[in-house]
Amino acid sequence: MNLIQKARMKSPWILHFNAGSCNGCDIEILSCLTPVYDIERFGAVNVGNPKHADVLLVTGPVNRRNERVLRNLYEQMLDPKIVVAVGTCASSGGVFHNCYNCLGGVDKVIPVDVYVPGCAAKPETIIEGVILGLEKLAKMPAKPRPVRQEAKAESAEAER
Amino acid sequence: MSALDTAVRLLLAVVVAPWVGMLLVGLDRKLSARLQGRVGPPLTQPFYDLVKLLAKQGDTTSRFQTACLALFLASNVVSLALVLMGGDLLVMLFVLAFGAVAYIVGGFSAKSPYSQLGTQRELLQLLTYEPLLVFLAVGIYLRTGSFLASAAFSHAEPLLPEMPVFVLTLIAVFGIKLRKSPFDIASSPHHGHQEVVRGPLSEVAGPSLALVELAHWYEAVLLVALASLLWASPIWAGALVGLGCLLASIVVDNVAARLTWSWMLRFGWLVAVPASILNLIYLYATRGGGG
Numbered sequence: 001m002n003l004i005q006k007a008r009m010k011s012p013w014i015l016h017f018n019a020g021s022c023n024g025c026d027i028e029i030l031s032c033l034t035p036v037y038d039i040e041r042f043g044a045v046n047v048g049n050p051k052h053a054d055v056l057l058v059t060g061p062v063n064r065r066n067e068r069v070l071r072n073l074y075e076q077m078l079d080p081k082i083v084v085a086v087g088t089c090a091s092s093g094g095v096f097h098n099c100y101n102c103l104g105g106v107d108k109v110i111p112v113d114v115y116v117p118g119c120a121a122k123p124e125t126i127i128e129g130v131i132l133g134l135e136k137l138a139k140m141p142a143k144p145r146p147v148r149q150e151a152k153a154e155s156a157e158a159e160r
Numbered sequence: 161m162s163a164l165d166t167a168v169r170l171l172l173a174v175v176v177a178p179w180v181g182m183l184l185v186g187l188d189r190k191l192s193a194r195l196q197g198r199v200g201p202p203l204t205q206p207f208y209d210l211v212k213l214l215a216k217q218g219d220t221t222s223r224f225q226t227a228c229l230a231l232f233l234a235s236n237v238v239s240l241a242l243v244l245m246g247g248d249l250l251v252m253l254f255v256l257a258f259g260a261v262a263y264i265v266g267g268f269s270a271k272s273p274y275s276q277l278g279t280q281r282e283l284l285q286l287l288t289y290e291p292l293l294v295f296l297a298v299g300i301y302l303r304t305g306s307f308l309a310s311a312a313f314s315h316a317e318p319l320l321p322e323m324p325v326f327v328l329t330l331i332a333v334f335g336i337k338l339r340k341s342p343f344d345i346a347s348s349p350h351h352g353h354q355e356v357v358r359g360p361l362s363e364v365a366g367p368s369l370a371l372v373e374l375a376h377w378y379e380a381v382l383l384v385a386l387a388s389l390l391w392a393s394p395i396w397a398g399a400l401v402g403l404g405c406l407l408a409s410i411v412v413d414n415v416a417a418r419l420t421w422s423w424m425l426r427f428g429w430l431v432a433v434p435a436s437i438l439n440l441i442y443l444y445a446t447r448g449g450g451g
Contacts, residue, residue, distance in 0.1 A: 004212075004215040006211075007207075007208040008212050010208040011208040011209045011211075011212040035196065035198045038200070040198065041199040041202075043202075043208060047354075048354040049357045051363065052358065078216050079217040080216070
């Protein structure tokens with residue numbers, strides 16, 4: 001493992017976005033910052049700026065109101081970056097999967113690297129998911145990757 | 161000062177100082193975490209942050225801002241070199257202010273409203289700490305008879321017992337320059353706090369942000385070096401004074417909430433500035449024939 005890969009593993013700056021979640025997973029994400037789990041000992045920091053973030057943590061099934069926001073946040077993040085879908089809703093839509101206003105999962109809008117199951121996802125599982133994603137992040141070259149074509153087509157359809 | 165001595169001091173300021181600064185920033189994060197009952201990141205965490213930022217995709221909204229931030233970094237390096245080489249404190253303050261202004265101009269060049277708002281607050285911070293630093297230089301002049309840092313370094317007696325107010329104002333300056341509560345109104349360092357996103361740094365990312373991180377390492381050492389002028393011989397006592405000010409500002413950061421810019425201005429101009437002037441009057445009144 002070279003220095004850059006090690007640095008990427010040890011310095012994940014995390015952006016958290018709630019795409020229509022019930023707030024259950026969000027509470028679990030914030031509890032990762034508390035003294036009990038203290039993810040800052042791994043160098044992880046909760047940032048409020050997509051331009052500074054390496055990891056995008058998304059909760060919720062994504063609906064037609066916030067898919068644009070989600071895509072905007074994703075596109076503002078600099079490469080290399082990973083997306084972690086936290087909770088059942090973010091992974092597959094969960095109980096909202098066939099609601100008329102929901103898209104049914106984060107991967108309908110942006111490419112997802114890690115799916116964290118659970119309703120709500122446990123802090124331990126979230127931390128494990130982020131670490132799995134970081135192993136992928138460390139090996140990434142620093143070049144942009146295209147937004148998924150089908151996601152683009154779908155959003156164009158939604159705008160119409 | 162011999163050529164060799166100059167070279168060693170220059171090397172110390174440019175090459176060794178950032179590593180010390182990295183440890184100071186790491187210590188800050190570790191200590192803050194411990195004060196909050198957490199384990200906290202390793203001491204070398206800022207180093208990993210820097211390497212990661214350098215390896216990110218280079219993308220910036222305003223190239224002009226990146227140039228300004230490079231000037232900010234350069235001015236911090238030159239200021240530190242001036243202090244360590246015993247240069248003129250007033251020149252050092254001008255160079256430091258130049259860097260601060262470059263930082264502000266860069267912040268205004270980004271179109272983001274967060275950047276604009278944060279940069280306006282950055283201006284108010286400059287307005288608050290700049291007179292305090294000038295008064296510190298004047299106080300050193302009144303005792304040593306010179307604005308040269310080398311005069312303070314070679315002054316036999318410690319300046320601190322006669323300049324107690326300046327320790328307190330320096331703690332405030334540490335708080336403002338290192339963006340700590342209650343003064344972190346323009347932007348916040350990235351452990352837990354956030355204010356107007358990241359203020360002037362909202363549009364700065366990747367390698368450009370790495371420049372700022374590196375500048376902060378130099379800044380931390382510069383502030384410790386400035387505080388150490390108050391007890392410059394023996395030099396370890398000065399280092400203790402500097403570290404003491406840093407520790408005090410970290411503790412204040414963790415026990416205080418963020419306050420408003422108007423509170424900061426009132427504190428600066430109604431408390432810290434008059435107190436500094438009183439201390440200066442005392443120094444002037446009691447100065448000996450050599451002063």
